[in-house]
Amino acid sequence: MNREIHSWWSPNLNKTMEIVVYGHYGFALLMFPTAAADYLEYERFQLIDSIKPMIEQGKVKAFSINSINSESWLNSSMNPRDKAIRHQQYNRYIAEEVIPFIYTHSGGKLPVITTGASLGALHAANTLFRRPDLVDGTIAMSGVYDLKSYSKGYYDEDCYFNSPMDYLPNLDDGQTLEHLRSKQHIHFLSGQGSYESPAASLRISSVLQDKGIPHTVDLWGYDMSHDWPTWRAMLPYYLAEKF
Secondary structure: OOEEEEEEEEOOOOEEEEEEEEOOOOEEEEEEOOOOOOOOHHHHOOHHHHHHHHHHOOOEEEEEEOOOHHHOOOOOOOOHHHHHHHHHHHHHHHHHHHHHHHHHHHOOOOOEEEEEEOHHHHHHHHHHHHOOOOOOEEEEEOOOOOOHHHHOOOOOHHHHOOOHHHHHHHOOOHHHHHHHHOOOEEEEEEOOOOOOOHHHHHHHHHHHHHOOOOOEEEEOOOOOOOOHHHHHHHHHHHHHHHO
């Protein structure tokens, strides 16, 4: 399996950001880390190994990026307004730097599917809902899609526009809705075991259903907890069965 590490100085984040690429060919799987983890997290916890057959077959090409969660919502010493600003900078980094890098590395435009677990699922889904012109779908695992779960009581316009449970019910932009209603790969997965929140997937599903946006919700068993064995089962299954 081809593996490459790239990095560049991000003008949006004012720091060097790394990205690791797995594979040669296939649609792009853009992977957002959990919590405050880094771009190699999915490799360390064998999630990359779980999808290695599909990478080697040329079905998918994975791009795993760094998070900045420790510089935003997970940093208890930061001013809340600065956390929201940092989140918006990260959004611009994804749209203006990461996705163009994916296109360049792949020799042209190709479908981009986001994925992530836990807080990474929020980023993955939020990226799709904010920029359906750039992103073709998401596999969001074990996420909570209300940013207020992380903002600890702070709320402003930037929080609103990064909290799918808040802005999607009010979404009335015809072009954005048309983009979202054309998607074939919006998937929300959750276990029902320890520390999982299957209700969060059902709540976002209700919002999407009201907006006529096609999607799937898949609640796995009560033996599937908020942990790596769950995500190592979910991601390869969905890549094999749905794509």
